[in-house]
Amino acid sequence: METIIQKQDGNMVALLKGRLDTAAAPDTEKAMGELINGTEKEIILDCTELEYISSAGLRIFLTILQNTQEKGGHVYIKGISDDVRAVFALTGFINIFEFI
Numbered sequence: 547m548e549t550i551i552q553k554q555d556g557n558m559v560a561l562l563k564g565r566l567d568t569a570a571a572p573d574t575e576k577a578m579g580e581l582i583n584g585t586e587k588e589i590i591l592d593c594t595e596l597e598y599i600s601s602a603g604l605r606i607f608l609t610i611l612q613n614t615q616e617k618g619g620h621v622y623i624k625g626i627s628d629d630v631r632a633v634f635a636l637t638g639f640i641n642i643f644e645f646i
Contacts, residue, residue: 549577558586563595566603575606582610587619590646594625599633611643622646 547570548563558581566574575582581589589610593599599607611621622644626634634640 547574549574551577551580554590557588557590558584559590559592561592561595565598566596566606567598567600568602571600571602571606574603575609578606578610582606582613585617587614587617589614589619589621590624591621592624593627593630596626596630599630601637604633604637604639607639607643620644 547566548561550561550563552559552561560578560581562574564570591607591610607621607623614621624646626645631640634643
């Protein structure tokens with residue numbers, strides 16, 4: 547799993563590549579610490595190259611969402627595959643995130 551954090555057009559963007567499973571979650575959470583604990587109000591989670599997400603990965607996404615919303619911000623998810631979208635739908639996360 548590879549996580550790249552960068553600023554694009556005034557937004558913080560996390561580019562996620564690979565499988566965000568239970569084994570990859572601790573390193574991914576550490577890599578995304580800037581988004582979890584930062585002050586950014588507009589965050590894009592670019593999942594174009596995300597192949598799989600487990601419940602541990604969903605927990606990271608939810609933590610980012612909750613912390614960002616507490617600051618009055620938004621989290622957007624971009625480019626999820628049909629397989630990843632199915633996980634979001636199955637867990638109800640499809641209703642709490644904004645997709646672009």
